[in-house]
Amino acid sequence: MVNIGIIGVGLVGSELISQLSAHISQNKTSTFKVIALMNSTKQLLSNSSYLPLNLSSWKKDLNTKGTTSNLTSFINYLSESPTLSVVIDNTSSQEIANSYPLFIEKGLHIVTPNKKAFSSDLNLYKEIKEKSNEKKRFIYYESTVGAGLPVLSTLTDLLRTGDKVIKIEGIFSGTLSYIFNEFSKLDGEKKKFSEIVGIAKENGYTEPDPRDDLNGLDVARKVVILSRLVGKDLSLDTLPVENIVPEPLRTLNSATEFMASLPQYDDHFETLNTTANKNRQVLRYVGVIDPIGGKSEVKLVSLPYSHPFAALKGSDNIIAFTTERFPSPLIIQGAGAGAAVTAFGIFSDLFKISERIF
DSSP states (O other): OEEEEEEOOSHHHHHHHHHHHHHHHHOTTOOEEEEEEEOSSEEEEOOTTOOOOOTTSHHHHHHHHOEEOOHHHHHHHHHTSSSOEEEEEOSOOHHHHHTHHHHHHTTOEEEOOOOHHHHSOHHHHHHHHHHHHHHTOOEEOGGGTTTTSOHHHHHHHHHHTTOOEEEEEEEOOHHHHHHHHHHTOSSSOOOOHHHHHHHHHHTTOSOSSTHHHHTSHHHHHHHHHHHHHHTOOOOTTTSOBOOOSOGGGTTOSOHHHHHHHGGGGHHHHHHHHHHHHHTTEEEEEEEEEOTTTOOOEEEEEEEETTSGGGGOOTTEEEEEEEESSOSSOEEEEEEOOSHHHHHHHHHHHHHHHHHHHO
16 A cells, blocks of 8 residues: 655645545555645544545544644654655645655655745755655656646656757746737737736636736746756756846735736736737747756747747647757647646656555
């Protein structure tokens, strides 16, 4: 059996538990067993026999039977399991990411969509990699880039088979994909930039404060993750990132103030859009990994109508790998955000670990 402890049971975590529950109920020979759950305030641990938790009543049980969250006791419980355990971190917590070396020391495997461990401090990233090799523990983080899309696994396969990566380009943010697909579209009803950001916010596409999307940091983290996987010691503080939040709006105290002030800058964005359209181009917010030229960056660009990124719809992600074997880029495209596809990516990584353990 594979004992599983899940940290973070919000949108993604709840969906993952739902997918696990369906799998376990439909496959009587399933090797997965959830024995521990944790949110920001409470944790629920199985008994000393490590029996599986009831996944049909986990929310109620966590609220009524759970004890105060304690990461140390949670990890110790998993590490003392008689069979190998996997910890799944569904949070975006830097504190938990900083604890990954300890998780590995305790003998745990890790699956996570948390980008912080792989895009923040370079020393932390290297320590995680070194300890996982030393302790022969697996760490999978496919969902950090493109949710359920096979981005990291494709890059890993290219590298391990000896291909040489020339460039990776992508639209890595579902939020910014939607915003610029709508704003810079060539036909249909035209809307102002602030209107589209407002619609995206209302539909839950953006962070509670849309500036957290428009500043490019989320895309930058994904570019750093891919760059490090290619073998480049890139960091957030050395990566050029274009923050498209108008400078006077960056220091406003609240998202409400930001949204109220954004219409003042509609003319600025409309000028960019009109110029692009006149040149038979569209606006797209892209991340570029350039391991040869060393010019990795995150920026708003104008792309010709013929470019594969120009035809993107909705909130899809698209990633193009240009390599020696694929001079015409290998392209991955699809939903790059959302609880269901992110949980799918996590679940897929869980299967990979299970297959390597047994």
